[in-house]
Amino acid sequence: MTIYIPFGDPFREPLLIIEALLMVLTFQLGIIYVRKFLKTRSNYTILAWGGLLCAYSVVYILYIIADYYAQTIDLRAFILSISYLIGVFGAFFFSYNTEREIKVKTHFFSLIMLSFLSFLILNMFISILDPIIITILTWLFFIILVVIYIKRFTSKTPEKKWRINVYSLVIGIVLMIVGFGGVADIAVSSFGGLWVRVLGNFLMIGGMILISALFIGVPSLAEFDWAQKIRILNIIHINGVSIARYSFGEEAEDGKNRIDDLLMAGGLMSISQVISNLIKSDKKLDFVDHGDVKLLLEHGKYLINVLVADESLEILRTKLKTFTEQIEFIYEDNLVEWDGDLEQFKFLDAIVKANFQD
Structure with missing residues (x-):
């Protein structure tokens, strides 16, 4: 999300409203997850999602500042670098708590996310690689981890309603990923303009609602x-x-x-x-x-x-x-x-x- 949207653009106000709504929704759902975990302290995957959603609510705030209000390339690049850093931190937090829940002692994915996070910090001072590449790699490992969790969950659950929740969760994740891709520069440039970004935002909102509504009903693997x-x-x-x-x-x-x-x-x-x-x-x-x-x-x-x-x-x-x-x-x-x-x-x-x- 690095395209600057100037004043007077017909998409500016609708996009700003939608993305502000997305930011608020993400933060509220993250708080709901964290509060649910604090009440039971039994399902660390709930805490993982809460931390990830709260982190990405901050990411959305920074995206809005960079795309709507930062008028110099250097300032926008700096703000986006911070947003990538926070996003990867959210992925690391998610990985650590999910692996804690499914009892992965090596914390393989957490270490990978931590290495990406360390690289982004270094990259802010010594420009080595476009941070968006690291962000994409982080998402790939994030998807792999979610697939592993879902596979382990569905192989053990005896309850049909829980299986339906998990499969619907997959649909929500797919919508989130496709929506996030839709707001990227390459999608906006390749498919005809900012309407793609509008569609991407709606897909993310739909995916987030689906994930949150269903994941609350998914029990801990300890069950x-x-x-x-x-x-x-x-x-x-x-x-x-x-x-x-x-x-x-x-x-x-x-x-x-x-x-x-x-x-x-x-x-x-x-x-x-x-x-x-x-x-x-x-x-x-x-x-x-x-x-x-x-x-x-x-x-x-x-x-x-x-x-x-x-x-x-x-x-x-x-x-x-x-x-x-x-x-x-x-x-x-x-x-x-x-x-x-x-x-x-x-x-x-x-x-x-x-x-x-x-």
Whole structure:
């Protein structure tokens, strides 16, 4: 975006309005992403997108200054050099957090982005190469990283709605890339003028809206390792008496009640006591953070089920809710006036396996 658009040009005001809108939209969506991450601190890809969008909102501001208000070639070149630097920094921030999310220990793409960033800083003082070339290379590696993320995501996700979100995300990214190319000098010069830039801006707005609307619904990759996160499931009647307890993973292998020790250390004598306190209160607690372990509670009509896990995951919350509804539907007659007879729940093991074994 290096073409100066002078006063009096018929495209000046429409383009300025559209690109200012694009800048504001980019910044707002970036803030939404960052705030979403700060609430959960569980999906670093959300933080990656937030940082990238905030960085490119600054890039758009600099583009506007360079293309509409900078009247000397040297000044415009300097402003654009800074914009390229910030854009590549956004790509580096995105790469680092995405690789952190998908657990790439070498941070291969982050190191590449960092080398591009270092080169651009050096290039500002010693002109070696047109910075737009480095920016294009950055976008190429950015695309490769996004493809890797999407491939890894779609190979693991069991949810159709999540797959649809990811594929739609791809469409949004394509629109962003095509739109960004449409506002470049070569596109404007080759395809007949500034109307190409107008079209490119609209494509970027559409792609950004599509990416943001759908990516918010894409969960962390940690959701797909949910089976390894579960430790203990407690099924407790509303009278405070435990119906059953199931151990998973290391808890099942060790045969030791290590979780209760952790709860005791924190002042929670047992899960049953916690439930008893909840029964006396009008407010229903659905989550307890106890450092290394998390307690997810699901309140039914007759049961309060407690899932002890390493992380509080959306998929675990959904499974716990479904499990509670299934048990209360199947054993409703037994649970209404339960007398403590555990033999009534002979199919409970099968229901637990169906819901909590990967």
